[in-house]
Amino acid sequence: MTSTALADRRAPAVRRGTPVRGFLDKHFLLAASWPSLLIMLAVTAVPFAISIGLAFTDYDLVKSKNWKFVGLANFDRLLHDPEIPRIIFNTAYLVIGSTVLTTVFGLVLAVLLDSRIRGVGFIRALYMLPIMTAPIVVALTWRAMFNNDAGWINYFLGTVHLPQPLWLGNPALAMPAVLISDMWTGVPFQAVLLLAGLLGVSTQLKEAAVSDGANMWQVFWHVTLPALRPVLFIAVVLRFIDAFRKFEGIQVLTTGGPGIASTPLNLQIYNTGLFYNQVGYAAAMGVLLIVLIAVSVGLLYLVAGRRSWR
Amino acid sequence: MTGIRARRVQVETVRMLLLAVGLVLIGVPFLWILLTAFKRPVDASSVPPEIFSPFTTRNFRDLNQNGFVDSLANSAILTVTTMVCTLGFGVPAGYAFARGRFRGRWFLGGFLLFSRMVPPVVFIIPLFLFFNDFGLVGTYTGLTLAYLTGLLPFAVWMSASYFQDIPIELEEAARVDGASRAQAFFRIALPLALPGVVSVGLLIAIAAWSEYFIPLILAGPSTTPATVGIVSFVGVDSINWGAMAAGALALVVPVFLATLLAQRGLLRGLTAGAVKG
Structure with a gap:
């Protein structure tokens, strides 16, 4: 009798799937996880909740003691802010441009890297280096590359007798410059993700298609691409979300200018809250940003995601 | 048969050529950093640009005068504290997440998604007021805590995926032999997951080393890391390109070494939050 009781107490984990576990077990897992959960709660969830609350106040960093609730005034101001349409346009330009360019070229690069020839592992490692470079270094380096007089890009364009535009000072070219520098890290990033998917595509399936007389393009279009779809969807969503929070590559490369020609919502929130001290209004913009992210990711999921998970 | 083989050689040749072109495009900015770091200030901003010019180590001495070396030390301190805290809290939590059903499990999964979706700019001001x-x-403590916002959920998720393997x-x-849950974790699971934990640690270190936005707002004069410090070479009307490139080199080289070490774990780190747990 006592021996069965003892066995029960000692080996609860053996019964996989049963909800009954020893008190100590439960205790250990809770102790292991709750410190992390508490930290996340304190440094992310609570500030996030406060931020939403601030959107309904006229809080600013200067007269921080005398703030009051202003209801929906900040959101009303958002609707009538003459800069907001341009900011939203810039945000869409950045997010869609970054996602499309990096994913298309990233897929090409991934296909190129999907080979078994010798030395390809080393080449893959080299392509990873831009991903690991600090974004601030990327931004500063591209600022030098795009420099009008001493920059390498215009120097190169000059040697092949192409026009040498004022990249960062031209409202029409500031955002393209941002996107070009974004591709430098984004294309390898997407390629690395998509390569993982490509390596998972069954070679048997591809060989079967080849023996049925399919050419390389047909194999890619009808076998590889459908199999890649879930990974492709994930890569698009990740890039999409990361583009919304892109900061250094704009604040340091173009400083959001000229004027506000390359300022997306992310940077506008920073400028409003920390530069112009209008914390309440910045918080309202933050709410708008989160709604934009949630809605567009939701739309992506509805359009492309549901089918790719099946 | 020979036709197929000839075609294969053709395909592989085109592939290598295109990859080489890509590497040149990837390499040019790195080449700019490397060359400019060893240029005299006159050459660094000459018009038209000089690709090759006299060699000098003056820029690295400029770094020292500008307090950049202190900011590199701050970066190193923050990288270590962040890595220790993230792994110390995150790895046990990842284990719990991988092994158990307990209250708060769903919360963790939701949090990774949340922390990946919400840009830091949304909660940085309340965090600033809070910390104030x-x-x-x-302070280093404050900065480390703030760094945890994005990195802790990442570490939990990553180490959970290693424990699940x-x-x-x-x-x-x-456990049948009488080990407690804690012993099973420290003696069995943790040593087995160690290679994974090490690569998570390296990715965390790289991310902490590269962080710019959080210290831009929360760092003080004596705790400014090199990512923020390097921007001081961009003046209002002139930019010290040489010193800036030297600083960039100092920021980039340690990460490249770490990248070579973490190559395998890297892929998994990038897809974190993408694969359903």
Whole structure:
């Protein structure tokens, strides 16, 4: 009798799937996880909740003691802010441009890297280096590359007798410059993700298609691409979300200018809250940003995601 | 048959050529950093640009005068504290997440998604006000805590995925032999997951080393890391390109070494939050 009781107490984990576990077990897992959960709660969830609350106040960093609730005034101001349409346009330009360019070229690069020839592992490692470079270094380096007089890009364009535009000072070219520098890290990033998917595509399936007389393009279009779809969807969503929070590559490369020609919502929130001290209004913009992210990711999921998970 | 082989050689040749072109495009900015770091200031901003010019180490001496070396030390301190805290809290939580059903499990999964979706700019001001009340603005403690916002969920998720790869039977066997849950974790699961934990640690270190936005707002004069410090070479009307490139080199080289070490774990780190747990 006592021996069965003892066995029960000692080996609860053996019964996989049963909800009954020893008190100590439960205790250990809770102790292991709750410190992390508490930290996340304190440094992310609570500030996030406060931020939403601030959107309904006229809080600013200067007269921080005398703030009051202003209801929906900040959101009303958002609707009538003459800069907001341009900011939203810039945000869409950045997010869609970054996602499309990096994913298309990233897929090409991934296909190129999907080979078994010798030395390809080393080449893959080299392509990873831009991903690991600090974004601030990327931004500063591209600022030098795009420099009008001493920059390498215009120097190169000059040697092949192409026009040498004022990249960062031209409202029409500031955002393209941002996107070009974004591709430098984004294309390898997407390629690395998509390569993982490509390596998972069954070679048997591809060989079967080849023996049925399919050419390389047909194999890619009808076998590889459908199999890649879930990974492709994930890569698009990740890039999409990361583009919304892109900061250094704009604040340091173009400083959001000229004027506000390359300022997306992310940077506008920073400028409003920390530069112009209008914390309440910045918080309202933050709410708008989160709604934009949630809605567009939701739309992506509805359009492309549901089918790719099946 | 020879036709197919000839075609294969053709395809591989085109592939290598295109990859080489890509590497040149990837390499040019790195080449700019490397060359400019060893240029005299006159050559660094000459019009038209000089690709090759006299060699000097003056820029690195400029770094020292500008307090950049102190900011590199701050970066190193913050990288270590962040890595220690993230792994110390995150790895046990990842284990719990991988092994158990307990209250708060769903919360963790939701949090990774949340922290990946919400840009830091949305909660940085309340965090600043919060830290201001506790005297944490401009301190290493405050910065480390703020770095945890994005990195802790990442570490939990990543280490959970490594623990899930370890067969639970090993821990069960140890438990049958009388080991406690804690012993099974420290003696069995953790050593087995160590390679994974090390690569998570390296990715965390790289991310902490590269962080710019959080210290831009929360760092003080004596705790500014090199990512923020390097921007001081961009003046209002002139930019010290040489010193800036030297600083960039100092920021980039350690990460490249770490990248070579973490190559395998890297892929998994990038896809974190993408694969359903």
